[in-house]
Amino acid sequence: MKPAFAAMLLVCLILSSFMFEMSIAGTDSGRFCSSICGQRCSKAGMKDRCMKFCGICCGKCKCVPSGTYGNKHECPCYRDMKNSKGKPKCP
Template sequence: MAISKAVIASLLVSLLIAHLVDSDHMDMVHGGIDGGMTRSLLQKIDCTTECTRRCKLSSRQNLCNRACGTCCERCNCVPPGTSGNEDVCPCYANMTTHGGRKKCP
């Protein structure tokens, strides 16, 4: 009886792991569970267009586009809107300069 319980428990754990791996794979293929805001490694975004959109209201557009472009290339993500919404792209939000200031606009 103890052997059958161990077999059933290991089977359930195996199914759980298989399910988690499959759902992670589907998130990468379909762009995530949040309606496409998460960028997969398979899909490269157009940083020039995204940064132009992000920086269109900036008073220093060249500086904003240059910083945004660097962040976009490293993170493959630019938050929606012209400011804020950085919780969508944690890599973008957490990048800092050598002086410890936020790098990404």
């Protein structure tokens, strides 16, 4: 029983690690989001936070408004995402 459990745990760990790497690295959309969010967050006071939330929003919406601020009308999904407090999630 113990060797089977250990083997199953190891398989699950390897699969979850593989899936995590795929979600972080992504494909072309991952590079797209990283690039365009870098432009969007270039003037942000807290770049790491801006990049995190921009990346989340870009991944879900597949678009990011142009410029470093505003222009959210260009991407309604990005504009309409809210955090748990009802405030805009995307920078």
